[in-house]
Amino acid sequence: xxxxxxxxxxYRELPADFEKSYSSVWVDIPRRLYxxxxxxxxxxxxxxxxxxxxxxxxxxxxxxxxxxNAYGMMPSPNLWAASLARKVRESESTSLMVLGNSLALYxxxxxxxxxxxxxxxxxxxxxxxxxxxxxxxxxxYSYGINPAELRDRYHEAHDLIIKAWAAxxxxxxxxxxxxxxxxxxxxxxxxxxxxxxxxxxxxxxxxYDFALTNGYxxxxxxxxxxxxxxSLMDMFWKRADELGVERNPFQGAFAQFxxxxxxxxxxxxxxEEHVMYFYRKCMHIDPHYVEAPGYRxxxxxxxxxxxxxxxxxxxxxxxxxxxxxxxELRAAGYIIAGSPETVRNELExxxxxxxxxxxxxxxxxxxxxxxxxxxxxxxxxxxxxPALRGVFSEFDPTDYWPAAAQPATQ
Amino acid sequence: xxxxxLEQIRANDRVSFSVQTQGSGPPVLYLHGFGGLACxxxxxxxxxxxxxxxxxxxxxxxxxxxxDLRDTWELVLAYQDLLDALGLEDVVVVGHSVGGMIxxxxxxxxxxxxxxxxxxxxxxxFVETAPGRDPFALLPSEWCLLFADQxxxxxxxxxxxxxxxxxxVEILVDRATAAEAAAxxxxxxxxxxLARRLYRIRARTxxxxxxxxxxxxxxxxERFRTGISNAEVRAVADAAHMLPLERPELxxxxxxxxxxxxxxxxxxxxxAHG
Numbered sequence: 111x112x113x114x115x116x117x118x119x120x121y122r123e124l125p126a127d128f129e130k131s132y133s134s135v136w137v138d139i140p141r142r143l144y145x146x147x148x149x150x151x152x153x154x155x156x157x158x159x160x161x162x163x164x165x166x167x168x169x170x171x172x173x174x175x176x177x178x179n180a181y182g183m184m185p186s187p188n189l190w191a192a193s194l195a196r197k198v199r200e201s202e203s204t205s206l207m208v209l210g211n212s213l214a215l216y217x218x219x220x221x222x223x224x225x226x227x228x229x230x231x232x233x234x235x236x237x238x239x240x241x242x243x244x245x246x247x248x249x250x251y252s253y254g255i256n257p258a259e260l261r262d263r264y265h266e267a268h269d270l271i272i273k274a275w276a277a278x279x280x281x282x283x284x285x286x287x288x289x290x291x292x293x294x295x296x297x298x299x300x301x302x303x304x305x306x307x308x309x310x311x312x313x314x315x316x317x318y319d320f321a322l323t324n325g326y327x328x329x330x331x332x333x334x335x336x337x338x339x340x341s342l343m344d345m346f347w348k349r350a351d352e353l354g355v356e357r358n359p360f361q362g363a364f365a366q367f368x369x370x371x372x373x374x375x376x377x378x379x380x381x382e383e384h385v386m387y388f389y390r391k392c393m394h395i396d397p398h399y400v401e402a403p404g405y406r407x408x409x410x411x412x413x414x415x416x417x418x419x420x421x422x423x424x425x426x427x428x429x430x431x432x433x434x435x436x437x438e439l440r441a442a443g444y445i446i447a448g449s450p451e452t453v454r455n456e457l458e459x460x461x462x463x464x465x466x467x468x469x470x471x472x473x474x475x476x477x478x479x480x481x482x483x484x485x486x487x488x489x490x491x492x493x494x495x496p497a498l499r500g501v502f503s504e505f506d507p508t509d510y511w512p513a514a515a516q517p518a519t520q
Numbered sequence: 521x522x523x524x525x526l527e528q529i530r531a532n533d534r535v536s537f538s539v540q541t542q543g544s545g546p547p548v549l550y551l552h553g554f555g556g557l558a559c560x561x562x563x564x565x566x567x568x569x570x571x572x573x574x575x576x577x578x579x580x581x582x583x584x585x586x587x588d589l590r591d592t593w594e595l596v597l598a599y600q601d602l603l604d605a606l607g608l609e610d611v612v613v614v615g616h617s618v619g620g621m622i623x624x625x626x627x628x629x630x631x632x633x634x635x636x637x638x639x640x641x642x643x644x645x646f647v648e649t650a651p652g653r654d655p656f657a658l659l660p661s662e663w664c665l666l667f668a669d670q671x672x673x674x675x676x677x678x679x680x681x682x683x684x685x686x687x688x689v690e691i692l693v694d695r696a697t698a699a700e701a702a703a704x705x706x707x708x709x710x711x712x713x714l715a716r717r718l719y720r721i722r723a724r725t726x727x728x729x730x731x732x733x734x735x736x737x738x739x740x741x742e743r744f745r746t747g748i749s750n751a752e753v754r755a756v757a758d759a760a761h762m763l764p765l766e767r768p769e770l771x772x773x774x775x776x777x778x779x780x781x782x783x784x785x786x787x788x789x790x791x792a793h794g
Contacts, residue, residue, distance in 0.1 A: 250707070251657070258579075258704035262587065286590060398657040402707065404700030412693045419685045 111461060111501045112468045112511065114170040114207055115163030115487065116365065119156045120181040122477040123148050124391045134396030136179045136247045149183070155480040157193060159473070162484055163204075164197050166491035169515070170205040170238060171198065172470055174331075175212055176245075177252040181392035187211065188225045195232035205515040206233040209308055209329065209470070210240020212248060214255050218288045219267035220295065223274045227299045235300030235514040240329075241268060242310040243317075247395075250402035257404035261316075263287050276303035306510045308363065313342050314410050318349040321361070327510045329363035331470060333393065336460035337443030339364045343464045359467035360507040367445040367472045368457065370489040374448035380482060381475060382436045385445055388476030389430055445475075450493035458498055467502040468510070522567040528582060529575075531601035534594070535585035537575040539606070543567025547608055550574040551599075552764075553617020553641070554655070554666060555678065556581065556698055559764035565772030566614070570779075575602060577618070579701030581694065586701050592712040595705060596625045603633060613723075614775060616640040616764050617736075618702040621714060624744070627725075628717040637723040638775050641736045641761050642744060643702075646711040650739035655761075656703055660692055668732045668760040678765065718747030725751040726778040728771065730759030 124143060125131070132139065160171045173190045176182030184190055191208045198206045206229060211222045230237040243264050249255045255263065266285045270293070273281070280294040299305060308327040311317035321328035328346055330339045343364065347357050355361075369385070371377035406414070439445050446456045461469060473490065474483040507516075522542045530536045540557060548570040550563065557563065557574055566572050578598060579586025589595050599622060603611065613634050615623025620642025627634035658665065660679065667675035681691040705712060725748045729741045738755075745751050754774055756767060763771045 254708040256704060256707050257656075258586070258700050258707070397659055402656055403696055403703045408693060408697050408700075411696050412689060415689050415692055416685065419688060 111498050112169040112360070112507060113490075113495055113498075114172045114363075114468065114470045115160060115168040116172040116174070116470045116472050117156050117160055117474045117483075118174075118181055118392075118472065119152070119183045120388070120392050120474075120476060121149065121183060122152055122387075122479070124180060124387075128391045129394040132394070134399065135181055135392055135394045136176075137251045137396065137399045139178065139180050143180070152183070155483075156474070157190075159480065159483050159487060160194055161197055162487055163473075163491075164194070164201045166488060167202065167495075168204060168471075168491065169511075170207040172207040172209050174209050174240070175215075175242070175248070177248045179247070181388070188229065191229050191237075192232060195229055198236055199232065199234035203515050205236045205238055205512050207238040207308070208240050209238070209310060209331070210242050212242050212244030213267035213271070214249055214260055214263040215244065215253050216267065218290060219270050220274055220290070220293060222267070223271040223295055224297075226271075226305065227275070227295060227297050230299045230301055230305055231297055236512045237301065237305045238308055238510075238512065239305045240308045240310060241271075241326075246402045246405040247399045250405060251399045257402035259287070260405060261407075272304060275299055300514070301512060306512060308510070313345065314407070315345075315349065316407065318346050319353070322350055322353050322355045325509055327361050327363055327468070329365075329468075329470065331363075331365040333365070333367070333388075333444070333472075335443035335445065336364055336366055336464060339464060343466060347465060357465060358505050358509075359461070359465050359502045360505055360510045362464065362466035363468035363470055364460075364464055364466050365470040365472060366457070366460065367447075367475055368453060368469075368486075368490060368494075369445060369447035369473075369475060370450055370453050370486055370494060371447075372449065374452055377447045377449070377452075378436055381445075381447060381478065381486075384476040384478035384482070385436065385439065385447075386476070389434065389439065389444075392476055393427070393430055395427065450489060453490070454494050454497050457494065458501055461498075461501060467505065467507070522564060529602060529605050531598045531605055534588040535578050535598040535601070536583065537578070537598075537602050538582035539576075539602075540574040541571065542574075543570050543572050545570045546612070547571045547573060548612045548614055549603070549608065549623075551613065551615035551619030551622050552577065552580075553615070553619045553643070554663075554698070554702065555762060555765055556694070558678075559616075559768060562764040562768035562772055565768060566775065569776060570612075573606060573608070575599075577622075577698070577701050579704070580698045586704060589704070592625060592705055595622065596629050599626055600630060600633070609633060610635045612636045612638070612779060614638040614640065615642065617761065618643050618706060618710075620644065621705070621710065624714055624718065624721065624748075627723050628714070628720040631720055631722040634721075634723045636779060637721065637725040637748075638778060639725065639727045639744060640763050640771065641729055641733055642727065642740075643706055643710040643736060644712070644714040645740050645743045645747075646709045647737070647739040647743060650737040652737040652740070653734040655735045656699065656707055660695065663695075666735065666761040667766050668730060668758050669766065672766070674765055675762075678762075715743055715747055718744065719749070721748045722750070726775070727751055727753045728763060728774055729753065729755055730761060730763055730766075731755050731757050732760040735761045 173187040310329040369381040576583040620639040621644030664670040664675040664679040
């Protein structure tokens, strides 16, 4: 297995009455709730937490992109990746995962190709390039991208980036959304013709096919844990069978809150308050901004509506609408929490049930203070990671991980 | 109720329109807005004295080509091609909501092709100081907010259609794809520069606006009125954005009066503008 230390970088000081007095954590959250001095301290803490993960030998440190969002204060993932890049390069085998740049937001999209090439250089050829479409809240409502054009813009940007990375000569690009007479990337990638590409997505068949036919990793990144991810990953692997692609667990990834302490009881004592902060406040998401018209294809809209009206599916958010607490969140797999042994067993079972070898570990949760996150990051690295390293070792991660970051023993 | 004919008409290589035709008399082109052609009563009343041609917008119902249209310019040309295909010249155009924007664009683009223009709750201009409600952030269950009387049967059924699950899914998916089509030309703000082109409109123009419309605030209506050289405004009390559905009789009467040259009749009251 491969372990990626992720940090959503939430704002930790939302008011006690936040979910009652304000409509949303995203898009239109009042600016006055952000204290610049406290915010700056949080940035420093989160940077140190990711640097610690590099020191502890995680396979990657991961950053992502959100806008106008109090649970993800990372509008520029590339800035954050640049801050980590030197430390990554000097490490034994850690990669730099940007998961990623929401392609339609970069104008012209060669900006992504250039900055990723710089990050690849700074990290010593250890970049993993993530190409998300982005959430509707981010791309449509915060950045104003037309939802009817989003998928088209995404695919055009993708084609341009891949071509720009691999090109031997200057070329002209006449797209619908981008027109460039001279595409000519300086610098070039260390990992030519492209770094490993990861595509975060939900349950759309289009995304499965895109990842499978291009040899990209498909990452299901939700905050609802491995049990919720099961049906989606099952569909992904079924699609892989249909397309004749090997079920290589390194072609998938899932996100998981993982909270380790000395015992199960102590884990609850230490993390419960911060877990509740996350699910009550950070997941206080205004439904008005979840899906601009056209964000989802008509086919997906139909499937979702039908399942909702028939009551055969509940979204992760629906589950949270009911009463929930520590026990429910653990039982539903939203969080894996407890002693090292508990976490080892459950995480291995989770990975095997999904047939997924890469886990995007959410080691910082909600309002968890710096010391606690450092403790969690350390305990996981020392007490959990070594025992699970060998899981799925019969499969080859080469297509999905940078060669420069492979330990010599593999 | 007049007899309806449904035809598929190819406007050009990219766009094929589904066109509903009914009534007899001088031609009127009706360009729908939110809610599509669900305003059956209004169309029937309009068809009493006119031949009403009601195309669905590309991406709505059986009209295709939305994703092949790059911009508003190509959308307007598709409608121009449709007028040519229908053999309509110098025609009356009535447009509601996003259809109002398209109607105004048509009249600005080819002033000779539009004889008279009726803009009902028209989208297409945006005033920063009066942004109004974002129609694209409404949940389906909130579509009743587009009506003045949100408790009315019409408003309630619009937000929560009746039928079997499959029927409701079909209606809601149609509504979602129609919203996507509108969003293509109105998101994130309903401004593709129409205000800069309004001066080209020569047609005698009536703007009908619900006083309770939160999507098209009165400041936008005023921008249309001052931008078009020969425009008058009819403000309707107790109406919001969905005039063709919520006030079909009044709207039909107002349009008929305007077309007959007796614009003062039919409306509830005339708003004086300096």
